[in-house]
Amino acid sequence: MITLQKKQSTIRPALFLLLLLITGILAACGGKAPQISVDPALQDLGTQPQQPIDLVFEVKNTGNANLVIEKVSVSCECTTAELETNTILPGESTKLRVRFDPAEDNLFGDIQRIIYLRSNDPATPEAEAEFRVIIQKPEG
Structure with a gap:
């Protein structure tokens, strides 16, 4: 149990950073358009x-x-x-x-x-x- 909690605590920040990076890339790529x-x-x-x-x-x-x-x-x-x-x-x-x-x-x-x-x-x-x-x- 203790090891599982330890793994989850390191996975969550990494997952958060990955999602933040993907969101930033999508916003940068999709934001340029003529109107x-x-x-x-x-x-x-x-x-x-x-x-x-x-x-x-x-x-x-x-x-x-x-x-x-x-x-x-x-x-x-x-x-x-x-x-x-x-x-x-x-x-x-x-x-x-x-x-x-x-x-x-x-x-x-x-x-x-x-x-x-x-x-x-x-x-x-x-x-x-x-x-x-x-x-x-x-x-x-």
């Missing part, structure tokens, strides 16, 4: 005439590893989107410039468009920037 943020996520443009509209969104990396935007796509050919840079350092941001031309497809009425940003953010692999607008019907 995408789009501001504003939605722009409501109200009522506009049927002419090209230019918008700017801010894409920010709120994580602690480089954010790489792998692909930018749009929900309609009447919309174009371009990033100033595809790699965003932690704490930095870039501009997403969007142009919407409703006259290209003779669009009018309530319109909603989404820009998709595919990135290496493990929590949000595809972020969205969205805008809504009411395009006036052209006269004539």
Whole structure:
């Protein structure tokens, strides 16, 4: 009995130190990740005439590893989107410039468009920037 208690008393601190070491390693390895943020996520443009509209969104990396935007796509050919840079350092941001031309497809009425940003953010692999607008019907 005495020997068993002696072994347990040396095993417990060693086990505690091992668990502490493993926890520290997991925290250090898992703590580095990019995180995408789009501001504003939605722009409501109200009522506009049927002419090209230019918008700017801010894409920010709120994580602690480089954010790489792998692909930018749009929900309609009447919309174009371009990033100033595809790699965003932690704490930095870039501009997403969007142009919407409703006259290209003779669009009018309530319109909603989404820009998709595919990135290496493990929590949000595809972020969205969205805008809504009411395009006036052209006269004539």
